[in-house]
Amino acid sequence: MRAFILLSTMAMAMVASATSLTGPRALVILDNLDDTDAYMNLWTDLQERQYNITLRDTSSPMELSKYDQRHYDHLLILSPKMKDYPKGMSAKSIVAFVADGGNVLVAGSPEMGSTLRELSREFDVEYDNRYTTVLDHFNYDQNLGNKHHDAIVVNPATYMSKAGEAIVPQDQLPGPILFRGIAHSVNPANSLLNSVLWAPSEAYSWENVNLDDPADQDPSLSGKDISLVSVMQARNNARVAFLGSTEMLTDAFFEASPKKHGDKETISGNRKFIEELTKWTFQEKSVLDVVAVQHHKVGEEEAPAHYRIKDNMTYTISIAEYHDGEWHPFSADDVQLELIMLDPYIRKTLDQVPLDDQSTVGTFTTTLQLPDQYGVFKFTVNYKRAGLTYVESVTTVGIHPFRHDQYPRFISQAKPYYTSAASMGVGLLVFSFVYLWGGLETSVKTTKKA
Amino acid sequence: MEDIKSASNHLVASYIKETPKSLKLIDSYMVYILLTGIIQFVYVTIAGTFPNNAFLAGFISTVASFILAANLRIQTNPKNASQFPTTSPERAFADFLACNVVLHFAVANFLG
Incomplete structure (x- = not known):
């Protein structure tokens, strides 16, 4: 059966x-x-x-x-x-x-x-x-x-x-x-x-x-x-x-x-x-299909749960073209990636990975640095050309800001401010010490005597 | 000119003679705070406001310290005693310290 x-x-x-x-x-x-x-x-x-x-x-x-x-x-x-x-x-x-x-x-x-x-x-x-x-x-x-x-x-x-x-x-x-x-x-x-x-x-x-x-x-x-x-x-x-x-x-x-x-x-x-x-x-040719979309940080393999602002990342999209009864790799030099949150922040042309005998899909990839802006972004490939199936691939990713411990702790330029704040504390201690135990004639006594 | 000179001489002489030592100590403390604040303000005009939070923390700590010291001076001045019948100088100093503790917590939090 x-x-x-x-x-x-x-x-x-x-x-x-x-x-x-x-x-x-x-x-x-x-x-x-x-x-x-x-x-x-x-x-x-x-x-x-x-x-x-x-x-x-x-x-x-x-x-x-x-x-x-x-x-x-x-x-x-x-x-x-x-x-x-x-x-x-x-x-x-x-x-x-x-x-x-x-x-x-x-x-x-x-x-x-x-x-x-x-x-x-x-x-x-x-x-x-x-x-x-x-x-x-x-x-x-x-x-x-x-x-x-x-x-x-x-x-x-x-x-x-x-x-x-x-x-x-x-x-x-x-x-x-x-x-x-x-x-x-x-x-x-x-x-x-x-x-x-x-x-x-x-x-x-x-x-x-x-x-x-x-x-x-x-x-x-x-x-x-x-x-x-x-x-x-x-x-x-x-x-x-x-x-x-x-x-x-x-x-x-x-x-x-x-x-x-x-x-x-x-x-x-x-x-x-x-x-x-x-x-x-009758859809026997010039039909495109997005086979896979992959994205990850540079130096990693897996897609992260979210990115951080200014991360370097790689985006890859695989597109196949149908003709003569089979799916073939698609070739083009004008496939673009857009990184959109209401407006496009980045628009970049993807580079095609050179095809070899084993290629079954056309692979387009690019490496970019994410914008200095956090929020929910869409990686969009919106490829519409005369005669070809419209390709619209949308991947939603979150871009997070730096966490509080991902900033540099002490900045050399700010050292005068740190010194000032510390000196205010030390100054307070010294002042209080002298005020209390400096053997000063306190104002209270002065007042009462006067 | 002569008048101004004699007036200022008189002012300095009477300050040295009549101001209680505790108020002189507060005054010198305030001068020290003022100078620290001025140095920071000059620095920020030269070096720029980055990192802004550190500048604000440092500068505001001087300003607030100055104000607290000024308050202490007003409340412990024997000539103002009639205006603060319920506030003894010890109480004023304790308030001063308590406010300073709060201030320095806030400053340290905002600094880095």
């Missing part, structure tokens, strides 16, 4: 190690189940990464969670045309799903209805008006977008966020990215949101009906203001991705050979891009 439990635990551990940290259950909502065949490569890729995919169309009722238990770990909404949410689901329930730790991928299209706009607005993402498309007369694809210049070829080296390396590393893409769909904009003030891919500088967003009519006003969005793909990581580390195009996930775009006017044919980077994007969104 025990062996069976052990085996099943191991099997579960193996399955878990190969996939997303949230879980394998993925729900896909399509406008119509007939669309299933258009995404065969996507399903294959996801199933290779051990996902259990449930396909539904918008007409079937479904519940994301019941009795506070999520039925799914991931939600892919590939149904931009839906007029109403499926029975049992709403924008609110999807937000609740994210708040509960579920990951969501939303793909729009020019036919996108108000349901998904309502959802995206919850995340500070604003899609452009219905029936608008991103157009580009310079970067359109010769095969797919020849007629309307709506299938655009985006060069990842130029139009992908450098800060998004943790999300989609651009040097791993075999070629440019093909996109045909709607523009969206992200609220730049929202620090949880990051644009991963934006439109070429020459692109603009325009109504896709009556394209031959002359344009009589400026487009609402153009150039780099247009986000094509953006992501949000909520404060609970749940991840949400917004795409402007369902087509960029299809086999047709995965297998296309993008060719800009006057350029050679290239290999579409879409498949790799979507693979990396879904890996990120």
